Amino acid sequence: MEQFDLMQLMAKIILVVGVCLGVVPVMVWFERRGAAWMQGRVGPNRVGPFGLLQPLADVVKFIFKEDFKPRNANTFYYYLAPMIALIAPLCALSVIPFGSTAIVDGREIILQIAPMDSGILFILAFAGLEVYPIILAGWASRNKYTVLGALRGSSQIVSYEISMGLALLSMMMVYGSFNPHDMVAWQAKHYWGFLVNPFGALVFWISIFAETNRLPFDLAEGESELVAGYHLEYGAMKFALFFMAEYVAMIMASALIATLFFGGYSLLPGMPFLASAISNHFAFGEAGTMNTIAVFQFLSLVTKVAFFMFVFVWIRWTLPRFRFDQLMDLGWKILFPLSLINLVVVTIAVYFFNQ
Amino acid sequence: MGTINVSKKYTAREKAYIPAILVGMKITMARFIRGFLLRQHDTILYPEKRREYSERFRGAHFITVDKNKTENCTACFLCETVCPAECIHIVAEERDDEQGADTYGVAKEKKPASFDIDILRCCFCGFCEEACPKDAIKMSNNYEMATYNREDAIFDLDHLKRDMHGRHEKVNKGDKK
Secondary structure, eight states: OOHHHHHHHHHHHHHHHHHHHHHHHHHHHHHHHHHHHHTTOOOOOSSSGGGTTHHHHHHHHHHHSOOOOOTTSOHHHHHHHHHHHHHHHHHHGGGSOOOSEEEETTEEEESSSSOOTTHHHHHHHHHHTTHHHHHHHHHHTTOHHHHHHHHHHHHHHHHHHHHHHHHHHHHHHHHTOSOHHHHHHHHHHSOOHHHHOHHHHHHHHHHHHHHTTOTTSOTTTOHHHHTTGGGTTOOHHHHHHHHHHHHHHHHHHHHHHHHHHSOTTSOOTTHHHHHHHHHHHTTOHHHHHHHHHHHHHHHHHHHHHHHHHHHHHHHHTTSOOOOHHHHHHIIIIIIHHHHHHHHHHHHHHHHHHTO | OOOOOOOOOOOHHHHHOHHHHHHHHHHHHHHHHHHHTSOOOSSOOTTTSOOOOOTTOOOSEEEOBOTTSOBOOOOOOHHHHHOTTOOEEEEEEEOOSSTTEETTTEEOOEEEEEEEEETTTOOOOOHHHHHOTTSOEEEOSOOOOOOSSTGGGEEOHHHHTOOEETTEEOOSHHHHO
């Protein structure tokens, strides 16, 4: 590999991972502050301006806590679980395109960590991996609450993965590609995905809530029933890893929804005008214009992701938790048939439209 | 026969589930805007701001004093008798000093040697206040009675005689006089 390739790859990884891990504390803060606002409270406002340094204080607390392990826990899997929890969504992020192309030193850079044609399959694989930390953490801790949490969490994720996969499949049928870049290009050219396939978008959205273990589907945690669910026996930084993993998974899910159904990095209305105005004003030339557009594309994706993150928080403080049988009913009796019918309809529609 | 089914059938709108969620999201969004933009909260920032309670609020006890700083209490044991929580403990003794002659023009012949209120047992019913014939024991507006240990939670005579004005604790006002 050439030095240039290595450098640009490293730069992209640092950008994506840095932005993700940097957003986590802000999201933790916003989750608590937003919850407070929605409930008529004030929320954390003591540490730093507006309480913004609260996550930092939490991190300091996490780091200096004792790193203990339950006596009968299986050491290897007990420590492996939080690692997978964080790594899987970060890996899945590597195929999310955050811009079309940038030109540096006369060479084109595809703004995506891993440009691969089977990108969506890669995401599905790593989203499927998210069930492992739950099972491993619950099983390895040797605690009845954690096992129950793991049981619920794993069955929930496995069942919702089916409807998620089918919704994804219907979108791949529409776009005719596995490549996220092609999908975004199609949406930029025609319509945003959720206009083409609203039921697919809805099913996918609901499934992604279950996949990321967010309320209304956070049965794996279920504080009122299972103390803390699968991560009950985890303390200190190991718990922090689970905590961060939840937010990274939310970022990944939001980016996925944005890419599949809401135009991905394609520019928001008004942005093309702004981009051309800026590049004309500073007389950037061809490469400069390209890069300006890339920056705006990145901003566009960030805006969309931020919106979906907000919706995650918004939904969390709106809906109560499902009962387990209701969850399974929704997954198997409603979403699964709905996504199947949707897939058939989309297949037929695509067949006739392409003729 | 005895069972009455009160659950109603779901309407199509309720079964569809999504409209109900949207209604809920509308409500939380309204609350969010109220908290985030309008800065209206139902809670207060407690140590800086305090709730205003009515004058009838029954808080920590105090014992009224006359102008010689002598307690009005004559150790008649009415409050100890009426107390449903049995938290007042009085030990009486004869008053032989000259300070006692006051308030109602009658010399106080009896005084409490010790007057202890176990504030942890107290249920703040206010019976002691009503029973007192000398208006000696009263309840203030102070609701902050947290202590570091159980011994501090037993209020003795010195504590009960602290400077009070009406139902309010005097803050820095007593020092100026």
